[in-house]
Amino acid sequence: MTTVRYCVNGKLVAGVSPTNRGFAYGDGIFRTMRLLDGELVDWPLHYQTLVADCSKIQMVCPSAEFLMQEFKYFMASAEANTRLASVIKIIITRGEGARGYAPPAICEPTRVFVQSPMPVYPSEIYTQGVALYTCQTRLAYQPVLAGIKHLNRLENVLARAELKDPRFFDGLLLDYDNQVIEAVSGNLFIRKADTVFTPALDSCGVAGVMRQKILDWYKTQGQAVIVAPIDKAALLDADAVVVVNSVYGILQVSQIDEQRLATDDWAGQLRLRLNYGVSADA
Amino acid sequence: MTTVRYCVNGKLVAGVSPTNRGFAYGDGIFRTMRLLDGELVDWPLHYQTLVADCSKIQMVCPSAEFLMQEFKYFMASAEANTRLASVIKIIITRGEGARGYAPPAICEPTRVFVQSPMPVYPSEIYTQGVALYTCQTRLAYQPVLAGIKHLNRLENVLARAELKDPRFFDGLLLDYDNQVIEAVSGNLFIRKADTVFTPALDSCGVAGVMRQKILDWYKTQGQAVIVAPIDKAALLDADAVVVVNSVYGILQVSQIDEQRLATDDWAGQLRLRLNYGVSADA
Structure with a gap:
């Protein structure tokens, strides 16, 4: 089709x-x-x-x-x-x-x-991870609409329009307080040592279903995921970062702007545990 | 029709x-x-x-x-x-x-x-002015989209949905810093002594054409309109307030929530000067 x-x-x-x-x-x-x-x-x-x-x-x-x-x-x-x-x-x-x-x-x-x-993604995004660029467009503080996947998506459109360099898979969205919120089309999880974090979405951002699925899975494992404000320094300093949505699934973030991130096989493990395969297998 | x-x-x-x-x-x-x-x-x-x-x-x-x-x-x-x-x-x-x-x-x-x-407005809105209620919904700080009449209007929808009391004609929208920005469907002008003010729209709000028309007219008269942040106290303390848009034109604001405002015939004078009659005459 x-x-x-x-x-x-x-x-x-x-x-x-x-x-x-x-x-x-x-x-x-x-x-x-x-x-x-x-x-x-x-x-x-x-x-x-x-x-x-x-x-x-x-x-x-x-x-x-x-x-x-x-x-x-x-x-x-x-x-x-x-x-x-x-x-x-x-x-x-x-x-x-x-x-x-x-x-x-x-x-x-x-x-x-x-x-x-179904989009045909290059297989490398599953094996080598993806790079994100930091968007100039910031998300507005609007708790009344935060988390909702509503049809007012001009911020995402303008943020995504910034992407000109084909090395980057998606954009990284911050709010006006310099907190990391999400990717333009996905949510983020961060691991530091044995602790998993995901940005709080009570002032802006979209709470995706794949994010919920991962939160739910960690809960069944008896492991708390900390939902909290996260700044960019914490992101760059993480042991691993993944970006997730319901179409591509779970991808390792290997690079932000020009900086390489620590990577392991967290994304691959999560895909396996959640039985949410790569899109080519799906 | x-x-x-x-x-x-x-x-x-x-x-x-x-x-x-x-x-x-x-x-x-x-x-x-x-x-x-x-x-x-x-x-x-x-x-x-x-x-x-x-x-x-x-x-x-x-x-x-x-x-x-x-x-x-x-x-x-x-x-x-x-x-x-x-x-x-x-x-x-x-x-x-x-x-x-x-x-x-x-x-x-x-x-x-x-x-x-063309809506059929009650003639009283032109002769006696209109009442505004203060919306709980606040406008988000988003300078990238401020002033634009774009299709992302959920804030306006939620703010307008707050209106249940038929005494009120429209809602008064503030931002999260408690500054007065606009009405849900119109812009505001305020007069104090001989000075005319209108809220700055560089962080949120819609810059309407009737607002521009009034700014342009005052310019032709050699009178400066001060475009600046305006708080609610300044609004309540004004000598006159008008609410404007391109459909109903220019209306005096006679009341905000339960407080009566000072009124004169500023709206009527502006309608005459700008040749923008009441909708029944239009």
């Missing part, structure tokens, strides 16, 4: 209305996940996060049953081979609205599914 | 693709203006602002000629009476994109025109 397909409110239509609040104001949320052998990988965790994010912006998430019904309808028209491995993005917006910011008294959330080809 | 009409990329189509970057990331800008006797009111100023805002997020704005050509096509299908008075919203996005935040190397901006009925 080279094309992108989509489905809006359970129909294979040409698009969403420009009066949809998702388009007009970015008034909605989304999640991106792998489709593998016809199943959405980690769907229960993705759904739980959709519900939580909807709630944070005062929307009611459609039921899992309803979303799965629309998803099955959507996939019924998919080419068989695309069900083996592709990427599914689910977008839920506050629905249609009149002019003006006020949310309508009665909203029917808009559900959008987008199916895209 | 009770319905809303729209036009996407010069066609009367059903919608925009969910892969449009305006929908996916709020990656675009917009302006709302009056249509009066078939003409877009203050179009040169609106166009100049569209160009400036596009540039700030590294987009190239289509030419005024091109936009006007699409607008004329759109209006050719409008009912004659709707050309006398309605509201036109122009949205320009970075266009279609693949999955991922990176702006495509080559973008064709998407142009959307939306025509809505």
Whole structure:
């Protein structure tokens, strides 16, 4: 599959209305996940996060049953081979609205599914790790929206637009207090000696499902992960850093700007333990 | 006219693709203006602002000629009476994109025109002024996006959703430093003795065209308007406060939360001087 397909409110239509609040104001949320052998990988965790994010912006998430019904309808028209491995993005917006910011008294959330080809990553990102550049664009302090994967993503767009050097896989995002928050398209974990850290996301950033999955896994191991502010010096001084998201999975960070980082096989071990293989295997 | 009409990329189509970057990331800008006797009111100023805002997020704005050509096509299908008075919203996005935040190397901006009925405001808002409530939602410090009327408007949505009491016309938005920035849907001007102030918008907020029009008019009068941080105490202590946007025009603020403000006929004088009448006359 080279094309992108989509489905809006359970129909294979040409698009969403420009009066949809998702388009007009970015008034909605989304999640991106792998489709593998016809199943959405980690769907229960993705759904739980959709519900939580909807709630944070005062929307009611459609039921899992309803979303799965629309998803099955959507996939019924998919080419068989695309069900083996592709990427599914689910977008839920506050629905249609009149002019003006006020949310309508009665909203029917808009559900959008987008199916895209699974990206073909160079195998080196799994074997040798990836380099991140430090973005000039900073994330704003906005606790009301922090952690939510909402549709207001201009900061990410501008940060990602800074990347011109093909040696770099993604950007490193700091806030205005010089704290490390995340990558433009992923979350970060840091290991120093036997302690694992991940940046706190209570003032900005997106709390990804792969981040949650790793937090949950460490919990089952009885090992605490420290969720705290992390500055760049701590990142550069770490024994290992990984960057994670639900599409590429878990990657070692081998370099930040021009500085090489300490590396080991932490990313590979986590992929194995979490059974979240490289995308070529997926 | 009770319905809303729209036009996407010069066609009367059903919608925009969910892969449009305006929908996916709020990656675009917009302006709302009056249509009066078939003409877009203050179009040169609106166009100049569209160009400036596009540039700030590294987009190239289509030419005024091109936009006007699409607008004329759109209006050719409008009912004659709707050309006398309605509201036109122009949205320009970075266009279609693949999955991922990176702006495509080559973008064709998407142009959307939306025509809505002119709101019917109660005449009292022009004669007696309006009340504002102070929003709990604060605007984030983000100088990179400050002033731009971009499509990332969740702060405005959440702030406007706080309004439950029909006595209030709009919300008053502060930043996290307790500075007064704007109304949810308009800009503010304050007069103390003979001095006019308007909040600085270099850390957050939207620099509206009506705000610019008023700044320009005071300049032609040889009177400086002080653009500076303004706290709420200064607002409450002002001799007069007006709230302005391109749809309702210029309104006196007669009350903030439960506190009455000093009022005079500043709003009415400005409407007269700027030839920007009440919407019922427009």
